[in-house]
Amino acid sequence: MExxxxxxxxxxxxxxxxxxAGLVAATKSLVRRQSREVRAVDGISFDIAPGEVxxxxxxxxxxxxxxxxxxxxxxxxxxxxxxxxxxAPSKREKAFLRRITLVMGNRNQLQWDLPALDSYxxxxxxxxxxxADFTPMRDDLIELLDVGDLVRKPVRQLSLGERMKxxxxxxxxxxxxxxxxxxxxxxxxxxxxKRIRSFVATxxxxxxxxxxxxxxYMADVQALCKRVVVIHHGRILFDGPLTGLADQxxxxxxxxxxxxxxxxxxxxxxxxxxxxxxxxxxxxxKAETSQLTARLLSEQSxxxxxxxxxxxxxxxxxxxxQARSE
Amino acid sequence: xxxxxxxxxxxxxxxxxxxxxxxYLTKRYIWWxxxxxxxxxxxxxxxxxxxxxxxxxxxxxxxxxxxTSLLIGAVVWAYLGVLFEFLMExxxxxxxxxxxxYTFMAPLSRAMHLAGQGVFAISYGLLRAVFLFTACFxxxxxxxxxxxxxxxxxxxxxxxxxxxxxxxxxxxxxxxSPEKGTQLGFVAQGTLLVVSGVYYPVEVLPTWMQWIxxxxxxxxxxxxxxxxxxxxxxxxxxxxxIWPLLIIxxxxxxxxxxxxxxxxxxxxxxxxxxxSG
Numbered sequence: 325m326e327x328x329x330x331x332x333x334x335x336x337x338x339x340x341x342x343x344x345a346g347l348v349a350a351t352k353s354l355v356r357r358q359s360r361e362v363r364a365v366d367g368i369s370f371d372i373a374p375g376e377v378x379x380x381x382x383x384x385x386x387x388x389x390x391x392x393x394x395x396x397x398x399x400x401x402x403x404x405x406x407x408x409x410x411x412a413p414s415k416r417e418k419a420f421l422r423r424i425t426l427v428m429g430n431r432n433q434l435q436w437d438l439p440a441l442d443s444y445x446x447x448x449x450x451x452x453x454x455x456a457d458f459t460p461m462r463d464d465l466i467e468l469l470d471v472g473d474l475v476r477k478p479v480r481q482l483s484l485g486e487r488m489k490x491x492x493x494x495x496x497x498x499x500x501x502x503x504x505x506x507x508x509x510x511x512x513x514x515x516x517x518k519r520i521r522s523f524v525a526t527x528x529x530x531x532x533x534x535x536x537x538x539x540x541y542m543a544d545v546q547a548l549c550k551r552v553v554v555i556h557h558g559r560i561l562f563d564g565p566l567t568g569l570a571d572q573x574x575x576x577x578x579x580x581x582x583x584x585x586x587x588x589x590x591x592x593x594x595x596x597x598x599x600x601x602x603x604x605x606x607x608x609x610k611a612e613t614s615q616l617t618a619r620l621l622s623e624q625s626x627x628x629x630x631x632x633x634x635x636x637x638x639x640x641x642x643x644x645x646q647a648r649s650e
Numbered sequence: 651x652x653x654x655x656x657x658x659x660x661x662x663x664x665x666x667x668x669x670x671x672x673x674y675l676t677k678r679y680i681w682w683x684x685x686x687x688x689x690x691x692x693x694x695x696x697x698x699x700x701x702x703x704x705x706x707x708x709x710x711x712x713x714x715x716x717x718t719s720l721l722i723g724a725v726v727w728a729y730l731g732v733l734f735e736f737l738m739e740x741x742x743x744x745x746x747x748x749x750x751x752y753t754f755m756a757p758l759s760r761a762m763h764l765a766g767q768g769v770f771a772i773s774y775g776l777l778r779a780v781f782l783f784t785a786c787f788x789x790x791x792x793x794x795x796x797x798x799x800x801x802x803x804x805x806x807x808x809x810x811x812x813x814x815x816x817x818x819x820x821x822x823x824x825x826x827s828p829e830k831g832t833q834l835g836f837v838a839q840g841t842l843l844v845v846s847g848v849y850y851p852v853e854v855l856p857t858w859m860q861w862i863x864x865x866x867x868x869x870x871x872x873x874x875x876x877x878x879x880x881x882x883x884x885x886x887x888x889x890x891x892i893w894p895l896l897i898i899x900x901x902x903x904x905x906x907x908x909x910x911x912x913x914x915x916x917x918x919x920x921x922x923x924x925x926s927g
Contacts, residue, residue: 426752432747450664
């Protein structure tokens with residue numbers, strides 16, 4: 325089966341002008357401008373199968389948005405190869421552009437001064453959507469995202485969350501097969517984030533769409549993605565199942581325990597992270613978790629006990645910390 | 651052949667969509683545009699008053715003819731301003747609105763995208779030019795009994811093809827320089843008109859400027875419009891203006907598209923499409 329997204333050795337290098345502060349440096353830069361090479365994306369490779377939802381994670385400036393822009397044909401790669409549904413994005417073929425969409429949480433495709441419905445009409449014309457397909461699809465999306473009373477107002481009068489929902493309707497009118505979602509829930513409240521998450525899941529199920537999602541909210545990633553690709557300084561640090569991320573990078577688990585005697589010294593079982601009344605949280609090596617738990621249960625008067633994996637946010641933090649130390 | 655027809659139709663529908671969007675946007679700000687129109691009228695009046703000023707300070711001129719000639723120059727200046735503004739907005743306004751990346755990602759050929767911008771700019775600009783000319787014409791109670799307004803309108807419409815080609819070339823400037831590119835577009839507009847005899851005959855210019863004037867579509871647009879309105883020349887008598895306009899149009903449109911495509915390539919290589927961040 326052909327991959328929906330195929331990336332091989334993809335790289336993007338920018339020349340960034342830079343100078344020291346001050347009048348002298350500013351004057352010097354008039355005649356001799358200095359610039360530095362920045363490898364925003366440094367030879368990354370991965371494939372995504374049709375219908376797969378993949379989380380694309382990384383700190384600010386890691387190269388996520390640059391990659392998504394290259395995959396959408398908005399930026400030309402410096403090297404390597406990208407193929408989306410068999411098309412090279414930089415060629416800007418219409419058959420390609422009609423099958424993808426890019427949603428950027430901090431950008432907008434709808435004209436601020438117009439009601440979203442007017443912009444949808446423009447999309448209908450540009451994406452050559454037959455009226456018979458357009459109207460039911462538009463109405464379906466409007467219903468799914470519950471924006472019926474928003475699409476008639478100028479976009480500038482909508483709140484951030486409302487705007488994001490009507491943006492998503494606009495981005496999906498042509499029923500794209502590949503969705504590049506760049507921080508689609510950024511700045512939204514928890515309820516709105518949840519709504520958009522569940523909408524993306526529904527769209528993926530209904531249309532078998534391939535999704536590459538970047539988000540700083542791990543709840544988005546946990547709810548939608550079985551697989552994650554972690555990128556840092558333009559290089560891939562991890563590509564695999566979300567659960568595997570913790571296995572590879574988090575060498576510890578936490579044991580929460582409530583004892584009949586809350587003053588017992590537990591240092592011999594693991595590192596005490598904090599105490600909250602009778603409840604003590606210990607960090608223990610992952611491999612020794614079961615053995616230490618058994619010891620705790622046999623040696624202490626345990627009222628309650630809970631074993632937890634390291635929260636995914638902490639795991640990601642560990643991944644980046646490890647990359648920094650290397 | 652049928653496939654070609656279907657593709658062409660679809661492209662035209664896309665270009666129609668761009669025209670439609672510009673219509674909505676203009677309609678949305680129609681009252682502001684009206685206020686702006688009054689500024690244009692005031693500006694035009696200051697220029698046309700020069701004719702009366704010359705007479706009042708002892709100049710021996712035919713005030714009616716000079717005032718009409720100045721009015722034609724001012725209207726063409728304003729018309730060109732509207733065309734260039736719309737075309738510059740192809741990039742500058744969309745970058746400001748934050749929609750530029752989506753527009754450049756849309757499956758519409760750049761030629762049709764720019765054609766949509768151009769068609770709306772011409773339609774709106776011509777309509778505005780007619781209102782501006784009429785308002786000032788009535789204000790000064792000018793008299794042109796032999797005027798052939800239809801011929802003047804047609805010459806301006808033909809010249810618009812070349813103006814669009816040049817406008818497309820300048821609209822690439824904000825792609826290359828997000829900060830200062832728009833201002834450079836106005837420099838191009840001013841340069842085009844200064845060599846074209848906007849308020850004076852081309853013959854008063856230095857020889858080298860007269861030579862440049864031969865390549866400016868505004869030269870022929872102004873000459874044609876003045877011949878039609880002041881002398882009542884029919885379209886058939888204006889072939890000397892029309893054929894250079896057709897040739898410049900035939901060259902400037904593909905050249906404009908080529909220049910724009912190079913600018914787009916540059917912007918996509920250097921990440922200049924974004925508004926910020």
